[in-house]
Structure formats: C-alpha cells, structure tokens
Amino acid sequence: MSVDPYMRGRMKDVKSYSPPWQIGAPCDGAAIGEVVASKVDGFAEGDLVQHGLGWREVSVVKGQHALKVVAPEGVPESAFIGVLGMPGLTAYVGLLDIAQLREGDVVFVSGAAGAVGSLAGQIAKLKGHTVIGSAGSPEKVAWVKDELGFDAVFDYHDGKVSKLLREAAPDGIDVYFDNVGGEHFAAAIHALRLRGRAALCGAISSYNDDSPAPFQLMQAIGKRLQLRGFIITDHADRRQAFIDEVGPWVADGRVKFRETIVEGGIEAAPHAFIDLLRGGNTGKMLVRF
Amino acid sequence: MSVDPYMRGRMKDVKSYSPPWQIGAPCDGAAIGEVVASKVDGFAEGDLVQHGLGWREVSVVKGQHALKVVAPEGVPESAFIGVLGMPGLTAYVGLLDIAQLREGDVVFVSGAAGAVGSLAGQIAKLKGHTVIGSAGSPEKVAWVKDELGFDAVFDYHDGKVSKLLREAAPDGIDVYFDNVGGEHFAAAIHALRLRGRAALCGAISSYNDDSPAPFQLMQAIGKRLQLRGFIITDHADRRQAFIDEVGPWVADGRVKFRETIVEGGIEAAPHAFIDLLRGGNTGKMLVRF
Structure with a gap:
C-alpha cells in the first residue's frame, strides 16, 4: 500500500x-x-x-x-504504484509539460530522494541536463549523488538553502521542480534565471503548519518567471507516453529507484x-x- | 515627464x-x-x-x-506616455497575453486607480468581463466605480484585503492583475478559482522594504494556478495591435483616463x-x- x-x-x-x-x-x-x-x-x-x-x-x-x-523481468510489482505509477507520471509531466524543460536548462529538484524528485532528476539527467538536488540526510545525499548521478546535491540541514543552492548552482537555474515549498521555494526563486520556470508539485515543508512561502514578487517580474501548480490526475492522457519512454529505462536499470x-x-x-x-x-x- | x-x-x-x-x-x-x-x-x-x-x-x-x-482630436499629447504609451501597453499585454484572458473570466485588478490598473480593468470591462478593483482612497474608489464602471471596488484601508475581496467577489476570481503584491497577492491567490491566472506586473507595496509576499503554495497546486511575471519592453511587437484596439476607445471616450x-x-x-x-x-x- x-x-x-x-x-x-x-x-x-x-x-x-x-x-x-x-x-x-x-x-x-x-x-x-x-x-x-x-x-x-x-x-x-x-x-x-x-x-x-x-x-x-x-x-x-x-x-x-x-x-x-x-511487471517486466527485474521490476517489482510495487513499481506500478511508485516509479512507474502516479509518482513517476508526476515527475514526467511536471518536468516536461509543466516546467517545459528545454535544451540547456539547469534543473533544481527539491526532495530529490523522494519518489517524485528522484525520478524527476534522473529524467532530466537522461535528457542531458545539469541537475541539482536537495535531500534531508547524508545517506540520501549520497544515494542521489552517487547512484542517481545528480551533478550536485546538498543536505538542507547544512545551512541556509539559499546559500547551499548558490554554491551548488553558482550560475543559477532555469527549472525548479518544487516538492518542498517554504525556504526551498524562496531560494529557488532567487536562483532562477531569466525566463525560468517552476513546476509547483508539492510543499511538504508546510503540510503540518500551513505556513506560506515567502515570495519575492519582483524577482518573478524582473526575470519573467513562470510558475505553475499541477495535479497529476489532470494528465492521465500522458500515461502512455510516460510508460513508453521511462518504462525501458526502469527495466534496463538506467533509471534507479x-x-x-x-x-x-x-x-x-x-x-x-x-x-x-x-x-x-x-x-x-x-x-x- | x-x-x-x-x-x-x-x-x-x-x-x-x-x-x-x-x-x-x-x-x-x-x-x-x-x-x-x-x-x-x-x-x-x-x-x-x-x-x-x-x-x-x-x-x-x-x-x-x-x-x-x-495626438488625435481630444487626446492630450501626454497620453503617449500614459494611457496610449508604456503603461497602456502594459495593461493590454498583461491582461490578454500574460493572464490569457478568456470568456467568462472574473478579473481582479489591484491598484485600479493607477495608470496601468485603470486601463487593465477598463479593457476587461469593454470585453464583457466582471471586474473588481482595489484602490487606496474613497475618491479613487468613487472614480474607478462610477466613472470607469468596474463592477465592484474596495478601499484596501477598510480592512483585511482577503475579507474585502471575498465580499467583492464572493464566487472567486479567474484572473488577477497584480500591481501591488503583499497582502493583495495573498488574498488573490486565495480567491483564484480552478485554473486561474495571475499576471505579475508590479508589487508597489514592497518597493521600499523588499518584504516578500506570503504565498500559499498548496492553493496554487490544488487549483492549478499559473503565475507569470512580465516586463513590457519584451512586448514591443504588440504595440500596433494595442494602438489599433485601444486607440479608438481612448479617442471616442469609451476608455477614460x-x-x-x-x-x-x-x-x-x-x-x-x-x-x-x-x-x-x-x-x-x-x-x-
């Protein structure tokens, strides 16, 4: 379950x-x-x-x-409620359709060790992008960096997210895949470059207290940012494309989960x-x- | 000047x-x-x-x-740095291109007595929309309501913006044209309905103190909101369409300024x-x- x-x-x-x-x-x-x-x-x-x-x-x-x-050979049945299920489709649609990933984009994924974030980052990597992630423990950071192959990963307990992100992406980012909200969101808005895009997928940092994220609107205006919230149930029509593209990567081990x-x-x-x-x-x- | x-x-x-x-x-x-x-x-x-x-x-x-x-008969030359100039084009592009105004949209414009807001609301009215505005004095409210013909206008000094907006638009809004930021932004995010859109044009409430706006990300996610910042200098290619459409309205008095x-x-x-x-x-x- x-x-x-x-x-x-x-x-x-x-x-x-x-x-x-x-x-x-x-x-x-x-x-x-x-x-x-x-x-x-x-x-x-x-x-x-x-x-x-x-x-x-x-x-x-x-x-x-x-x-x-x-399930195909080597893939557990449980993958169909995970990497090949709703969380997987969420990563795929969020990155490609909502954030409109395009050539050369530097991508930042918060919650990079989670079900959605770990796949979002790997899809971006497989498509040739530079990918930065954040996670919440040294073990998670090691997994995301060493096994999933993200270019840079930080533990958000190690300091201010804005500083950690600046060190991981000194030239800024073009796409932010948000699973966390709060301080992560604020830092990403600051790091986003001209015409950057944010896919608003989740905000787990605020689920228990409803606190709003601080939003520097002038950053969004000056940089012509685009932010879009989405819910995966709207995008069932993308399931086949997702399975066709990501299924083989899962089966042959290029996508790890x-x-x-x-x-x-x-x-x-x-x-x-x-x-x-x-x-x-x-x-x-x-x-x- | x-x-x-x-x-x-x-x-x-x-x-x-x-x-x-x-x-x-x-x-x-x-x-x-x-x-x-x-x-x-x-x-x-x-x-x-x-x-x-x-x-x-x-x-x-x-x-x-x-x-x-x-200038055409009856229009002062100064209009070319106002209603028919950059502020006018900002209203036009923000409403039509950035917020992607579509049939049936209920529109909320903050700073509705300003150069940009007053025109944004009037364009939406001339296109048949229900338009709500906010302004900062009883005189401004009277001008926007009685002369510009907005459907509802409130003075943001009269209470919490979220409450005033809820009273003015009890069924919510579809488009938010933001000139003010801060509390206005937070209230608008709350009021926006499914697939609502916000054109982020300005945030005058924060220009002197850089304070961020509070942003309830889960509202943006659950309602699939789209937010876009823009800068008018990117949209010079829309100037002719703007002059062709709005120019006659200014000349014949349908647009007041x-x-x-x-x-x-x-x-x-x-x-x-x-x-x-x-x-x-x-x-x-x-x-x-």
Missing part, C-alpha cells in the same frame, strides 16, 4: 482537488492487492491488481477500477505515513500487508 | 531588467519634449517628441530615439515620484516642466 504526501491534505476538511477523508470511514489511496475471489472475467484468484482502495486489508473492487499488474517498505500491515500504516512526512523514506514509501 | 513605480527599482544597485541609475549621472525615463533645435530631417523646431531622456530640462536626443507625437500633473519642473520631480509611491496619484503621474 502506498502512503503519499498528498494524503496529508485529505485530513483537512477543506474543498480541494482530492476530497477529504471522512471520520469513521476507511481512508483510501493507491495499493496493489492479490485477488482472493473474482466474479469478473479477466481477473483470477492469485492475480495482482492495482487499485485505489488502500488503507484496508480486504476490499471489494469493481473490475473497471482494477488494473492487472504484469528505491522503495522504503514498512512491514506490519494496517497497524503500521499510520506510523509509516507520519514517518514519510518527517522524511523517513528514501524513494517510494510503501507498507506491506 | 513621467514618473513610474518601476523607477524605484533603478535606485537599487542590483542586476535587473532595467539598469540602475548611476550616482552623479542624470536619471532617465519617458518624457515628451519640444524640439528647440534640430539637425535631423523630419523634426522641426516646435515639434513635440516622445523620448527616453526624462529627469532633465534640456537634452540632446538622437533622431532614432525620438518619436513625433501627433486621468492624469495627475505636478507643476514645478525638475525641482518638483523627486517629490512627485515619492508621492507616486505613496499613492498620491490618480491615473498617470506626470511632472510638467
């Missing part, structure tokens, strides 16, 4: 792109399950299916809401979610039932 | 779209002057010309940097500029020599 940062928003009783979870009702979210009984043609006992009724041990899923999971798998099933799931918000994951955070 | 909010940025020694004024050298900016002597064909003594060497009583202007001003003209020449110019930053103008602020 997947735990994702966006789920924090579903715990607020406000109108949003994803309706709030209801008190007394089960939560939901992406999961992969094993069919234990089926009345639908095409699904048999033992099949693995991807569906949206996570946060429970057993569920009745309609045929049209389930997708049979057939990690999963942080929490054992313990439903009892462990809330703790896994809290740990995710604290940055306890490297790559995709999952709970095994 | 024109005094414009953007000139405040030229008093800071930072790299920007417009180079900083130099200590000991004359300032510059838009002006209209009378030719007192000419060595260039096509310019004769007594001609009025628009040029970029304001902030001085006499200047030597090259022929290719001067534009002869021939005011000028706040400060007498006293060069000695009065610094005070006029300071007064502009304090909101002492209605419409375009000019200094007469």
